[in-house]
Amino acid sequence: MRLFSSIIAFLFGFTLWSQSYQLGENYFDQGEFEKAQAVFEKLVAQNSRDLRSVQKLVATYQELEKYKLAEDLLLQQNKPKVIYPNLLVSLGHNYQLQDKNEAAQEAFQSAIESVSKNQGYAYSVGRMFQQYALLDWAIKTYEEALKQRANSSFTIELARIYGEKGNLDKMFGSYLDLLVDQPNYLFAVKRNFSDFINEDANNPANKKLQQAILAKNQEKPMLVFNELLSWLYVQQNDFQKAFAQEKALYLRSQKDNIQGFLNLAQQAKDSAYATSQEILNYVIAQEDQIYRILQAEYLKLELNMNRAEPEVTAQLFNQVFEKYQSLPLQDWFDIHLLYADFLLKTKSYAEAKAKLDKLNQLNLDKFAAGQVKMRLGDVAVKTDKYNQALIYYSQVQLDLPNSALAEEATFKIAKTSFYQGDFEWALRQLNVLKTATSKFIANDALQLSVLINTNSNAVLDTTFTALKRFAKADLLAFQEKPNEALALLAKILQEHVGEEIEDDALFKKASLLENLSKFEKAIATYKSILNLTEKSIYIDESLYALARIYELELKDKNKAKAYYEKLLFEHEDSIYFNEARQKYRKLRGDLIK
Incomplete structure (x- = not known):
């Protein structure tokens, strides 16, 4: 009982202290320093070892120029x-504020001497120097502490201060010293280096960093420095040099891991496609573990699907099937599933279904089986077998509840119902997806829900003519019939001018034109959405699409930057915000995150 009473008394006292301290801070922030002084003096009188209140009272005295009281x-x-x-x-x-520089120097030196006697004081002393922007003294503090023994926290603080002062050589050196003792800090070090380097290999910071890493790696060869060099070369889009570092990593680690190669191939696929293929061919030739070889083969096929002509990709698949035909199908299931995707993409629906039916007969885990059934559902939709599609999607829902794949299946049920004109059932499915874990599924569900709700007003259109036409155009697009879809969208835009469906039709048209590489027409259509209304749910997506076309297809960095900037300043809630910010900074040439 006595212990309980003590706890209650302590909590009550702490609550009163917190309220008083907050009151004093409010007075201080509002410039009412006399009132703040009264509050903090009372708190210090109650507990002279309450350092937070002491420091706040000192700051208050200094604002009131009561330097003697602060000193005492x-x-x-x-x-x-x-x-x-x-x-x-x-x-x-406090002495500095009175221009008593000699006394100030003595006090600062006394603080440093305390650190030399006890490293444990270093952080509080260093942070206090940083708080007063006395960076040179903060450097002395951490350097003094590090003379006694290595400490990653002090090394990091020291490196940050060097960075603030613009001393890149020492900053890079400090972080590299940290990696010698703590290689696991590599991710954090990369993040900090990103504030100083960009994609220009001739940028002074890039040059200094490269020289520092090479020198450190020569002094103390470590895998972490090859990894860091590879990362730097990737930032500079020099994928051949990055490849050389990944090979060094691979060989020095006794071929322990191929993930670096796979990541690099993915990063190189857009601007250095040939290099990405060279990387994967190297892995396939060098590896002796079949599961790793298959990983590289899979990625090579996937990249080819998105870049090469269908005939070339088909030939590659046939070569892979012949090479590994002795393996049990289940051991390279992913490649066979990818082949089914390729067949879907090339409209070989009968072959795709045959392949998927064969995979569906294997003893698969629930997730793999779900992937097969999702594609069987897609084949059914593409061949106008909607009820069969709904059965497949529903099976995935039941077999994998609360999973990302189940959410995707729910969305596809909604879309299939939408294609059929069953808008009420589609809305019921979409309502389930309001809390979807995938932001893109949630966003797509929201867009479709808004589309149905805003275009199914029976007072305006009892037959839902425009909405049914749009659903048909959307289905044609999914069935890889872009020209038929565009023709129907043109009819909608001609006969439903000024109706709610207009921006939906424009966005679908723009997306199809972009996929057909008709970029100038796509740009004009996206701009029509921006000019149509500020309330369209497609504004941020249109801005992002315009920026991407100008950046990647038309190579007009200035226009791309302008659209990224507009998205950032006017649509902070967009799901594209973070990616747009990253690309905007890269185009501007300041930061690479």
């Missing part, structure tokens, strides 16, 4: 048997 308070805290070195920094700063 700070001196009272540091007595022979009780030392607070960080308050010596505050004392020195």
